Amino acid sequence: MAIEEGAVPAEAPAVDAHAHVFTRAMPFAAEAHSRPDYDYGVEAWLADLDRHGISHGVIAAASLFDDENAYTLLALASHPGRLRATVIVPPETDATTLAEMADAGVVGVRLAWRRVEDLPDIAREPYRGFLRRIADRGLHVELLSRSASLPRLLPALDASGVRIVVDHFGVPSRDPEERGAGTDALCRAIDGGRTWVKLSAGFRMPFAIAAEVAARLLAHAGPERLLWGSDAPFVNHEGDIRFADTLDLYRRLVPHPAVRAAIDRAALLLFFNQESE
Numbered sequence: 659m660a661i662e663e664g665a666v667p668a669e670a671p672a673v674d675a676h677a678h679v680f681t682r683a684m685p686f687a688a689e690a691h692s693r694p695d696y697d698y699g700v701e702a703w704l705a706d707l708d709r710h711g712i713s714h715g716v717i718a719a720a721s722l723f724d725d726e727n728a729y730t731l732l733a734l735a736s737h738p739g740r741l742r743a744t745v746i747v748p749p750e751t752d753a754t755t756l757a758e759m760a761d762a763g764v765v766g767v768r769l770a771w772r773r774v775e776d777l778p779d780i781a782r783e784p785y786r787g788f789l790r791r792i793a794d795r796g797l798h799v800e801l802l803s804r805s806a807s808l809p810r811l812l813p814a815l816d817a818s819g820v821r822i823v824v825d826h827f828g829v830p831s832r833d834p835e836e837r838g839a840g841t842d843a844l845c846r847a848i849d850g851g852r853t854w855v856k857l858s859a860g861f862r863m864p865f866a867i868a869a870e871v872a873a874r875l876l877a878h879a880g881p882e883r884l885l886w887g888s889d890a891p892f893v894n895h896e897g898d899i900r901f902a903d904t905l906d907l908y909r910r911l912v913p914h915p916a917v918r919a920a921i922d923r924a925a926l927l928l929f930f931n932q933e934s935e
Contacts (some may be wrong), residue, residue, distance in 0.1 A: 669915050670711030671908070673925035676825065676858040676887025678720040679703050684729060686722055691773060693722070698891040700733035700741075706890060706901045716929050717743035718800065718825070718887070721770035727759075734763035742929045744768045744800045749788040756795045765929050766798040772829055777807060780814045789818040798823050798928075805831045805840025812847040821852045823885070823928075826859040827871045837867065841874050848879045854928060857921075858887030860907050861899050872911045881912075881920035885928070 681697045700717075707715055717730050727745045734743055744766040745759060756767075771777060778785055792799060798821035803811055805828050815822050828844050830837045847853040855875055860868040875884060886908050892899040912918050926932050 669918065671886050671905070671918065671925075672712065672922040673714045673716065673886070673929065674707060674712050674888050674890070675716045675885040675925050675929065676718045676856055677703050677715060677890040678722075678893070679717055679729065679733060680720060680723065681729065684723050684726055688724075691722070692893050694891075694893055694896075696896075700729075700736070703890060704737070704740075706888075710901060710905060713740070714926070714930060715741050716765070716887070716925075717741060719744045719746040719768040719770070720893075721746065721768075721772075721802070722893070731759070731762055731764075738763055746770060749784040751788065751791070753791045753794065756791055756797065760795045760797060764797065766800045766823060767792050768800040768802065771801070771803040771807065771811075774803075777803075777811065780811070780818070786818070789815070789820045793818065793820040797821075800825060802826065802829070804829045805843075806836050808840040808843040808847075812843045812853070816847055816850045816852060819852075822847060822854070824853065824855045826856060826862065826889075827868060827875075828855060830863060830867050830871050832864070832867065837871070841871055844875065845878045848875075848883045854883050854885055854924065856885045856887050857908065857911060858885075859889040860911060861892070861895060861904065862889075865907075865910070868907075869911055876912070876917070881917045882924050884921050885925050886912075886918075886921055 679698055679700045681699055686693050717733060725746045725748060730743045730745060734741055742763050742765045745764050746768050780789065799815055800823045802825040808828055824844060828840050830840060844855055857872055888901060888904040890901055
């Protein structure tokens with residue numbers, strides 16, 4: 659049963675490591691796969707975090723808005739101690755711009771390639787230099803891509819020396835063989851020492867698949883390389899999912915409080931450079 663809306667659950671996560679904030683005034687990308695007709699501003703998200711006892715949050719750049727980062731940067735400026743964010747920027751972005759964003763609270767650059775069929779060769783320019791600049795600024799790459807692409811993408815990203823945070827369980831395929839190969843690639847990348855995986859957006863896949871991948875990652879790597887995120891405001895699922903439901907799902911996937919506490923510690927260290935409070 660889902661937690662009642664408005665009730666602060668026991669042992670709330672410390673960090674929501676994946677949510678999107680936006681307003682209707684923001685321009686959509688030409689290829690946006692959805693066009694929400696409502697606002698989910700930073701104050702609305704913070705109210706959700708407060709309602710559920712969550713102290714920190716990380717804004718994930720939404721591919722719906724391409725490289726429109728102004729609202730995200732404004733949110734960081736308004737809540738510097740509580741929030742961090744990722745951005746979407748073109749691969750030609752220079753080191754000075756990345757440094758300015760890092761100083762403002764940006765922790766990573768998102769590569770939103772879930773729907774990209776012709777993936778770029780990231781071992782060549784302009785991505786080779788781009789990844790080097792990202793790594794030099796202490797930022798990570800936030801990778802959104804399908805499990806079928808992970809065996810190709812993750813070794814190349816790892817070879818670049820950049821830290822990697824993989825969204826949404828690695829977007830596991832419903833095909834068991836393809837899903838297994840993607841999870842194998844996640845495990846190999848984690849073994850390299852610079853990769854984390856988000857247990858986020860589990861409501862976007864069958865529970866059995868989310869549980870399978872979460873169990874495999876926990877068994878292989880333990881909680882120190884895992885993160886949790888709500889994926890609020892649940893674009894395309896707004897009528898089916900409440901914030902409390904994402905917490906309920908997280909507790910079903912990771913039932914042991916001590917394991918969830920270790921995931922919290924990983925998120926606080928990675929995004930906020932601090933120990934758990």
